Amino acid sequence: MVDLSRRNFMRAKNVATPPAIRLPWVANEKSFTQGCTQCGDCIDACEEKIIIKGDGGFPEINFSAGECTFCQQCVTACKEPLFKPLDTLPWQLTIAIQANCLAKKQVHCQVCQDSCEPEAISFKYLHGSVPQPEITLIDCNGCGACVAVCPESAIKISTS
Ligand code: SF4
Ligand code: SF4
Ligand code: SF4
Structure with missing residues (x-):
């Protein structure tokens, strides 16, 4: 059965x-x-x-x-032949900021921006709202530095 x-x-x-x-x-x-x-x-x-x-x-x-x-x-x-040439992109990942982000809940936070070396995260200043994070995907190298520092675990990286 x-x-x-x-x-x-x-x-x-x-x-x-x-x-x-x-x-x-x-x-x-x-x-x-x-x-x-x-x-x-x-x-x-x-x-x-x-x-x-x-x-x-x-x-x-x-x-x-x-x-x-x-x-x-x-x-x-690694002893196995599992990899692409090292002069190619290391990976293609998708990154997104989820709804539990503090800024989206109108609480000031810009921690992720400070961790992002390629400056892929910026904050948009909107009237009547705390600054909102935006990720410029083309600048993101997928290092993941922003993930662990986010106090709400609001940044998700996944395979595309
Ligand atoms: S660190 Fe996390 S909670 Fe803070 S603004 Fe960035 S995504 Fe939002
Ligand atoms: S993964 Fe790295 S490069 Fe991409 S937004 Fe986060 S800190 Fe910036
Ligand atoms: S930091 Fe990245 S490239 Fe270096 S060993 Fe760890 S996973 Fe591999």
Whole structure:
């Protein structure tokens, strides 16, 4: 007999869990999960400690722990041919500020702007409102520095 409650639970889990963000310069998800031996060398190599063992034992990026400096140590440490040339873009990520952002709730906060080295986050001054954050996607390099500093965990980065 099919256990519907379990099936529904698994379905809900699949919907709720966004795809993992892999290491920078990973060529694609399929070849990564086929070729990664789960040795953990990349995890040990990352001085920022932002690589964790994720679902299924495969490494993934945890921006809640800090930012990627694009030091390439994880790529160098990996013995498998899983990566694109290092002179290409490290990854294509989508970034968005959620509704729980303090500024969107009319509380002054500009912490994320201060953490953004490429100055991709700016604040728009509007009449009758506290300044509102905006991300210029073309300037965002996906470093994730803004994620951990946000007091409301309002910045979400995901694979595009
Ligand atoms: S490039 Fe450097 S900081 Fe970024 S995940 Fe790899 S080892 Fe960590
Ligand atoms: S740090 Fe977070 S809460 Fe503060 S303005 Fe930026 S996104 Fe909003
Ligand atoms: S992820 Fe993008 S918006 Fe956030 S700090 Fe890095 S460059 Fe700036």
